[in-house]
Amino acid sequence: MIHPQWWRDAVIYQIYPRSFMDANGDGMGDLAGVTERLDYLAALGVDALWLSPFYRSPQCDAGYDVADYRDVDPLFGTLDDFDRMLAGAHERGMKVIVDLVPNHTSSEHVWFRQALASPSGSPERARYMFREGRGEHGELPPNNWQSIFGGPAWTRIDDGQWYLHMFDTGQPDLDWRNPEVREEFENVLRFWLGRGVDGFRVDVAHGMIKQPDLPDWDGEQVMVEGGNRGPMWDQDEVHDIYRRWHRVLAEYGDDRMMVAEAWLKPERVIRYIRPDEMQQAFNFDYLMAHWKADELRNVIDRSIASSSEVGATTTWVMSNHDGVRHASRLGLSDPGARPQKIGAEDEQPDEALGLRRARAIIMLTLTLALPGSAYLYQGEELGLPDHTTMPDRYRQDPGFLRTGGEDGGRDGCRVPLPWRADAPAFGFSDGAAAEPWLPQPVSYARYAVDIQQDAPDSTLSLYRRLLALRRDYNLGRGMLVWHVSPRDDVMRVSNGDITVVLNLGSAPVALPEGQVIAHSLPEAAGGRELAGNAAVWLLS
Template identity: 55%
Template structure:
């Protein structure tokens, strides 16, 4: 057996006590998790009331998408007040109770922070609009004069991530930058007041007891000097070197509160060496790896992406952070069920688009999850994936709320399909999510996927996730030494992680394993024997050599 890559020591012994290096962290999208007050929108008390579900699942921490005061033009990522809970989610006291209850159950709490932009209803932006050109109030945001004889053209050619131009003109003729919706003006991170404000916001929530921050749009805070036009291969609004100075300052703030509070970067940057810069020892603790979301699910491509990310992160003393689904992407249960699984990740799926094969997608997704949980590093789960929830691919376009849908001229359906409220109770109205009509409609056939139909049921997706998380911890897979092995089959990925073999069959056909007999510790597929030298199609397994 020839090794095709050297062993990669990812977590030196002195650092193995860092909880985040091997953690399983569960993302909660608050408006879609559980509604306690009966208004059709999830809330903080609803989260508190379902912590037993997460404790049973075995996660180490939860990450909450924004719950701050917001006009909700982008589901809370347009923040008007960074220090208080929006009434639709509850009260500041509800948040404190959630933190206390989670900590009592051994679950850490990470919150989103949105530093690239605020809401257009933030008091600072309201003041900026009422102030003169060149004022201190406008300096907190990115205002510029336009091009053209009368300033009638935007300052540059940048486009919004949600579609359309990235600039909006105001009555006095200036333009303001918004890399996302026009209701989300970008901060000017060259302004000292902006930098000081966010250090204070960090301390506010650290004082409230949070265990870390997921940093939204972490690579976008600094723009290239002079705001030059974008061009093919040149994106002057992303991943500027100067952004790292900001995070070194943030890391110093967290250090004031001990060594177990963390920063996680949403920094989808290439190549992996650039992303690794965000997790140097004096900056972030983690950065989401794009390897399993953006890479086509083809064996050679996945193997290369996993290796390049591990190599890049390990060279700066970090550990990988894996993710298959979140609130911005088509759920991997559906993504991997599309006819061409090698295709690029779609930005939403509508009723008149090609539909995923649900059964095949679930099988592939379960294999992908077991593969991910077998990799060294931390793993992020998105709410509902433990139930095998698919994307809502037949959502009526009239109820879509993602600003991408409107800003794209109703051509890109966006992210509503992965944000559908969860099903808790099969026979209850709204499947137990709420006593009212949910803010987004649930598919009618989700009753079989509800949590009460899966907990304690052998073979259910929930029990698969629960057992995999438990065994992952027992085997120490999150902090292991890792090497890729020669598999002898182009469709079979094979790795060794602290004495456990991790195998993934990425074909629809059974493949032969390159050992005469293997003891099966865990598998994503049904019907596994205690010993086997073959692996079924689209199945992942954790194995050991027999004595």
């Protein structure tokens, strides 16, 4: 029997649709491609799928600029394709979470087109953050806020007013104090819940309400220690929205969920997962932790303690579509550092060492060994690195384009997956003549699914084995017990009958008593010693 609160210990697989599988041969992944690979995902052993946006969109930010929240963009298929994918996932016992982008719409959304065609002070403009400018003739922006993607967060229109866009100019921010906006999104929730989706990942969940007077802000707001800061983030009124959404989900039973993307300090994040709001929030502290035993332990303890204050379980994630993949980050000279991107002119990771560490850390994370829920980013089960030498001419990320290449550039982690080593586009596209929307590095051939499928020591086989053991030993609902470590760079922690030993150093370490039932590398547990940058699971 599936527990109604299935998300509390689920392993959830993030699908970036444009890069997962291309079924129609146009070089762009699609929903039919997801359906085609559902058996692969079921065999991997995940409990749920999270799909990044597939809605109708001009794609100025890879679909996070939504023009119609109730339709599928033709790039990805049709609503019928979505329904077939959803039904196929459910038939295989997998839940489906869809991305919801409520902070802003596309500038091509019908509401924004109506706003541009209507006068200042009209109901149409009141749906967005339009303001008069400063200066003698209103020629200056209303405040000094900067876009997350670089440059001013304000754009002036022909009649002299300015509109706020915390991201790209094609992503105008909605005014969430407007009742019409709130009602519209509650209806959007019902549209997808009615089709049978199991939950929502809420984009920029902490950004929808701004301080009413929109004051200047001279501090850092992005990627600062502890998360985003400033009058554009984490305002108390945002919780009224989620309490209302919680009630909407309850109309469809007690098995629907929401997970918040909120870059905040843990004590602020937990306010989003109180019993009458969302069910989960991403644990970005863990994603950003370095390859250091004391830092990892502190993050784990703090995360579990914070979530338990509100009766929630925490989430564990190492990679997503917004940052350098952890197999590459862990191969840097400062392993675990989170650069905005790694380009051809930047320090190149040690690919073999990064993969070795990635295989080890997955044995520690909740993804496979800590109580709570876990999110995997597509391709990490293959050990995929970023495309770190992608020529700049291929980059499409608005952060990269708006800063002239000085910042942003998430394209390296969004490269299409390799399915067959000897096929055009490594089997990503069924069309032999189609070029993938982003180029794949030649190194992806050795990571292809068909190469790893039946290889017992491959990264794919490791993930499958660990996911099966995680289920068998009920690790997602366990409790952690830390053990005294023989060295500062070694971690030992138990969850029920399983003890994880993670050696973050380079020198071998003696193993405690117990039967080795899983190891990150075949040579990692020779005899009773654990090699460096490796991990094992011991059965007591």
